[in-house]
Amino acid sequence: MINRVIWIVLDSVGMGEMPDAEKYGDVGANTIGNISKVLGGLTLPNLEKLGLGNVDTIKGVEKVENPIGCYARLEETSNGKDTTTGHWEMAGVVSKKPFPTYPNGFPLDVVEAFERAIGRKIIGNKPASGTAIIDELGEEHIKTGQPIVYTSADSVFQIAAHEDVIPLEELYKMCEIARHILTGEHAVARVIARPFIGNMSNFTRTPNRRDFSLVPPHDTLLDVLKNNGLNVMAVGKIEDIFCGKGITEAIHTKDNMDGMDQTLNYLKQDKKGLIFTNLVDFDMKWGHRNDPEAYGKGLEAFDVRLGEVLAQMKDTDTLIITADHGCDPTTPGTDHTREYVPLIAYGKELKSNVNLGTRKSFADIGQTVAEIFSIPSIKNGESFLKEILR
Incomplete structure (x- = not known):
């Protein structure tokens, strides 16, 4: 039985252009793939053994024969490529109308x-x-x-x-x-x-x-979890993204390493429910500033801390790692990029080496978490729990 989900969003760690990338000016974008090429390879042993290299080509991250995790790449159903759109979709809100932008400043x-x-x-x-x-x-x-x-x-x-x-x-x-x-x-x-x-x-x-x-237009996975008596522990800017809705407790962080420290602190508390973490440095410090070298080092630093999470997980824990959009630092622009995102799922209650292919919505994660906790389903997404549960 799964009592807790640790859900870590690597903010902006996209994994290749989506089919409609041209509409967004993002042809050729591949945040993690292009960074790996620029650096001559990434050293991510924990992500590698979980199956990240089995999703798509990343220089230095091998495709392994028997990864311990389940893996996929996710397509975004919503129109957009920003933090709010990505996180909301994961939790069940599909945004068909893009949020307004102001290339000439505000009126x-x-x-x-x-x-x-x-x-x-x-x-x-x-x-x-x-x-x-x-x-x-x-x-x-x-x-x-x-x-x-x-x-x-x-x-x-x-x-x-x-x-x-x-x-x-x-x-x-x-x-x-x-x-x-x-x-x-x-x-x-x-x-x-x-x-x-x-x-x-x-x-x-x-x-x-x-x-x-903005306040989400309808209840999300977080509301359903909270309404059913489960803990929703938000780390980083998660509380802000959801306007505090569906959050039972929150900690704001100063950087990725602080985010991992707080995630590990929550792991020690053994509360039933969701630990939901956003690691923003990938996007804010390195993606938008076109710094692939620092971005790559940040990925490697995260992988080291991921080892601590894996060591601390209980048999009743499930780990989910994903991203909310891309922000390819190797492209000329400094903006987010319309990309697929990786998905890794791991836990003792899950099968290993399950290739979930390309999923049609980020909301598949939220729907799967809802099924894990046997709570009412959310508005969008298709659960993949039956494919990964032992």
């Missing part, structure tokens, strides 16, 4: 409404790299006290502010105000607080980022 009526509500003018209002825009406008922000508002190719309204100029609580309040304004046709997927510190020669973003997402 005047949105900006003016926000400025009136916060009592300050803003600067920026354009798509930009988060690190580049604070280098460009950080000094002006410090002099004027005006927050930096910017977006990206994703559906995001981001507010950057120096922690000594606009304290964190005030920045978070600004984000809440923006979240209330950004509804209807301007209902962006996320409003993001982007605090930073330092001076002109050395501005640095802090770990105090917060995401203010």
